[in-house]
Amino acid sequence: MVAAGITIVSEPSCLSSLSGMAAVADDFSISFLLSVALSYGGFLSESYFDERISWIQYPVRRLVTTCLVYFVYVFCTSFIIIFLYSLLIKERFTPGNIPWKDLVAWTWFPMQVAFVLSFIFISRSFLMEWKKAAIEAEQLKTEQLAQQYQSLKDQLNPHFLFNSLNVLSNLVYENQDTAARFIGQLSRIYRYVLDVQQEELVAVSREAGFAESYLSLQKMRFEDALQYRINVPETAGYLPPLSLQLLLENAIKHNIASSEQPLCIEISAEDGCLMVRNNLQMKTSQPNESAGIGLSNIRKRYELLSDKAIEIGNNDGYFTVRLPVLTRIYDKNSPVAQL
Template sequence: MDNHSSYSSKNIFKSFWKFILLNAGIATFLIVLLCPQCLTSWQGLKLAFPDFVFSFLISSCLSYGGYWTDNLLDSRLPWVKYPLRRLLVTAIIYFSFCFFFSYIIVFIVVYLKGQFELSNIPWKALLEYTKTPIIIGLSFMAFFTARSWLYEWRNSAIEAEQLKSENISSQYQSLKDQLNPHFLFNSLNVLSNLVYESADKSAEFIQQLSKIYRYVLEVQQEELVGLDREIGFAENYLNLQKIRFEGSLEYFIDLHQFNGYYLPPLSLQLLLENAIKHNIASLQKPLKIMIEQREDFLIVRNILQPKLTKEDLKTGIGLPNIQKRYALLSNQSPTIIKTEKEFIVELPLLKLNGT
């Protein structure tokens, strides 16, 4: 606790001296700008000292007011969300702040110099004296406003990029988790049986399996993939399953437009795996899966012949995974339709900006 208090005290002390040095530097800059000849002699420095104090007081008040205003508005009117409203409110507050404090300080300084009596206050003359500090103050305020705007936009861009990276990382980690490890073991079991049954089938099975896992590795770092690539992967996956299920699985693909359309990677694999996992596929009741395009949607449907075990009746996590990824990527979401005879999922086909 003592260490924390000591650390806080040091920070406050350091911030205080930074504040003093900054405003002293601004006051010195103004003296150099407005009265360079004052720096050539000791007498000139003595004459410039009241103006230095005057500039320091105005700069301190305005910088503190700007700091307070920015902190207040950053939480209520952030630049990123309300740029025009923030600019208008900032301009009004800064101008009012500049006018009020400049006028008060001019009033005090001129009075201390003995240039008027309280019984005869030259309001118009004081207003004339205030014009220059107001203009200078507003110039500095404009600089700090631009600085605040740039910092907030930069921080917002950094946060958005970090969030995007985290989402993508989480998304693809989820995808890797979604790829059922049992699928690989089942595939190896099927392969071990095929080796004894048919060398040709086992070779075909290995070829399809290698294509599937090559694709999985290729798209792990991608946010979207072209529809043609995803369909090609789906065909490899279904062909692998056809070897496994022999005549118990049938599929049909009907697409007419590939160019310019994109999907979250492995979306089709999750839907196809979901259909195969939760439905009966036998020679007597072959499982039929259809993939077709309707305008800007990819329709994946399968004949509904659900398995009766509790494990197979569970919804699983494939569909929620796809829905969450669409929520991250766009304002569209998949549509899920279940009828007495079919299970249908409509995936929105996404387009890249500018295409």
């Protein structure tokens, strides 16, 4: 294509007849040879500098160096090809009578073609490296977010175990039979904690089932002082793992629970959210061992996974937290969120 274009530009009358086309056959050959040499040189120069000078880090140096090397190559190559063509094929001069000025002038047109080719090669090289850099930056961002999310999840395992052991230590002295049943139930619950440790999301039904097991575990300790109701009928979607457990744990930890003042907890599905609500009867002194990671942990995990945020309310004597139910296709293109 390049050779045909050069030939037509040089001799536009060649298209008028077959004899005209035959007359420029030699010119087409030299044009083809030049176009191959120019294209191959552009490819080689870009490949060479792609490994040595980055467009992203040193754009000016890369542009100047690439253009300088390529145009020197084009001039030398064109000069040699035109010299041999004029001497051996066209016989325009003899070895003893070489028109150096004319040969230099004849390289002007290949240099113009080289300018167009260099623009194409440079644009392609720059776009390819920019795309590669963008992909690498996105991968790095993904890794950083994944590590950040994993660190948040890693908080849950020891946090859950620590608080459960504190409860167990009290039960051992109060009621050994209850403590034994507590240990059995705790082992089953802790199996779930280990199973979901490496998951970004778990099904709402699994979280609701775990909440049921967790509350029944606490029921062994508090008996009539704790009342709960779970109403999550076939709710599709997903939640960050152990979100419900953290909310339930906070409710039990920070509120009075007694036979005279039972703590009532309700979990229900409402408008694309899972709502956790408990009556407010705050303790006068809060536990010192509270790590304060409950609501903060859930909020940060939602920020990494979606543009939906948890909603917290404190109205009419009730503390309410609404957890948006997520899907496998999230609301923003978070790298952590793409499973």
